[in-house]
Amino acid sequence: MKKLAAATALILLAACGDTPLRFDLPATEVAQRIPVSVGSVEVMDVSLPLYADQEVIYYEDETGALVSNEALLWADDPQRSFTEGLAFSLAAQTRATVAAEPWPFFDRPDVRVDVRVSRALPGRDGVFRLAGQYFVGSVQGETRERARRFSLSAPYQTLSAGSIASAKSRLIDELATLIARDGL
Numbered sequence: 744m745k746k747l748a749a750a751t752a753l754i755l756l757a758a759c760g761d762t763p764l765r766f767d768l769p770a771t772e773v774a775q776r777i778p779v780s781v782g783s784v785e786v787m788d789v790s791l792p793l794y795a796d797q798e799v800i801y802y803e804d805e806t807g808a809l810v811s812n813e814a815l816l817w818a819d820d821p822q823r824s825f826t827e828g829l830a831f832s833l834a835a836q837t838r839a840t841v842a843a844e845p846w847p848f849f850d851r852p853d854v855r856v857d858v859r860v861s862r863a864l865p866g867r868d869g870v871f872r873l874a875g876q877y878f879v880g881s882v883q884g885e886t887r888e889r890a891r892r893f894s895l896s897a898p899y900q901t902l903s904a905g906s907i908a909s910a911k912s913r914l915i916d917e918l919a920t921l922i923a924r925d926g927l
Contacts, residue, residue: 752803755820756817761798763813763815763816764814764815764816764904766815766904766905766907766908767817767818767824767908768774768819768824768828768908768911768912768915770912771912771916773832773835773836775836776837777836777837777920777923777927779837779838779839779923780927781839781841781854781927783839783847783850783852784837784840784856785841785843785844785854785855785856785882786826786833786858787855787857787858788822788825788826788844788858789825789826789860791822791825791860792862794809795821795860795863795864796820796821797811797821799811800817800904802864802865802866802907803864803867805867806866807867811863817908818822825860825915828912828915829842829843829856829858829915829918829919832919832920833856833919834846836923837923839853839927840852849860853881853883854879854881854924854927855879856877856878856879857879857880858876858877858878858918859875859876859877860874860875861875861876862875863911865899865907869898869899869900869925870896870899871896871898871907872894873893873895873896873911873914874893875893876890877890877891877893877918877922878890879922879926889925889926891921891925893918895914895917895918895921897910897917898910899915
């Protein structure tokens with residue numbers, strides 16, 4: 744418990760200063776290509792819990808409360824970066840044409856992916872948890888529709904807001920893998 748309080752204090756001390764620190768989601772490497780049965784995918788804006796949709800980075804403290812620091816910020820709008828990250832990862836992992844909404848092409852996509860996140864939290868135990876549900880809906884009525892729940896986790900270093908960003912990026916890639924394998 745003392746170690747976690749010290750870690751939280753270090754994150755807060757590192758952020759003290761006049762200029763806020765901004766953290767972007769780092770790119771990850773694609774390890775595999777997943778065959779899918781659709782040619783095009785539109786990723787709808789991802790729905791995030793209120794705390795995960797804020798510019799400030801929230802994390803769980805030793806009491807279980809969600810806390811933030813005005814000096815620790817995401818580099819981009821959280822909904823936009825999650826949505827774009829998911830679209831980029833799906834495009835990299837599959838041969839489908841993938842874009843975040845609004846769909847930029849004349850022909851409509853084969854399917855739309857709608858992700859609703861119920862939990863996106865760096866926990867006090869050094870584990871980032873991402874949970875929710877995704878829906879794959881046919882735009883043209885030619886594929887069957889799917890709804891699946893997901894619960895993913897990745898470790899992060901409690902001393903590093905950059906590590907929180909890396910864990911979030913890995914989880915977005917894992918979610919893309921699940922959607923490609925089970926939904927597309």
